[in-house]
Amino acid sequence: MKSKADLVYESLHNAIAQGDLKPGERINMDELARRFGISKIPIREAVKRLESDGLLDSRVHAGVTVASVDVTEMRGVFLAREAIETLVASLAAERIDDTRIRELEKIQRAMHAALDAGTTEKMADLNSRFHRTLAETAGYRVLGELTEQLLLTIRRYRITAPLGDRNWRSVVDEHDVIVEALRRHDPEAAADAARAHISSQAAHEGMV
Numbered sequence: 001m002k003s004k005a006d007l008v009y010e011s012l013h014n015a016i017a018q019g020d021l022k023p024g025e026r027i028n029m030d031e032l033a034r035r036f037g038i039s040k041i042p043i044r045e046a047v048k049r050l051e052s053d054g055l056l057d058s059r060v061h062a063g064v065t066v067a068s069v070d071v072t073e074m075r076g077v078f079l080a081r082e083a084i085e086t087l088v089a090s091l092a093a094e095r096i097d098d099t100r101i102r103e104l105e106k107i108q109r110a111m112h113a114a115l116d117a118g119t120t121e122k123m124a125d126l127n128s129r130f131h132r133t134l135a136e137t138a139g140y141r142v143l144g145e146l147t148e149q150l151l152l153t154i155r156r157y158r159i160t161a162p163l164g165d166r167n168w169r170s171v172v173d174e175h176d177v178i179v180e181a182l183r184r185h186d187p188e189a190a191a192d193a194a195r196a197h198i199s200s201q202a203a204h205e206g207m208v
Helices: 004-018 029-036 040-052 071-095 098-117 120-138 141-160 165-183 187-204
Strands: 056-059 063-066
Touching: 004 029, 004 040, 004 141, 029 040, 040 056, 071 120, 071 141, 071 165, 071 187, 098 120, 098 165, 120 141, 120 165, 165 187
Parallel strands: none
Antiparallel strands: 056 063
């Protein structure tokens, strides 16, 4: 059974990930206590966990605010993504089965359809699902956790610097190349495709 602090943590974490709470926005502890009908003790516990995650900042006189994501940090995120995504794709190519292939293909069809319909607000969720599925296929919990952390930072950054249709088209095309390598169970080609994908996105974001 989840504790009160767990429920507050998950609620705030999701709000930050979805962009409902934006970088620099102040967290009102009194309001949270009223909304959840609890004391401030579990609120403070949840806030401390989110500070440890790097999602909240707590400063004297300024209170608690949603942490910003700066360009320097993003360069490090893309470096980490290149290393991890390359490994994940290679491992996934060795282990992937038809069920996972169909799952990735379904995500890709949804991304193509969203782009064609001009509904790019769905793209961030679909992109996260694609990379999450790859990480799950790789078969190591730690790679899944690292992938989630990096995806969250990317999504938070894109709240203030969203991708345009042209960049999303590149994302989808690059995913297609990864999926094709996975179909062939070719670890080297999958790793190369993943590396090229992250390098391309880093260039789009001005991180190289």
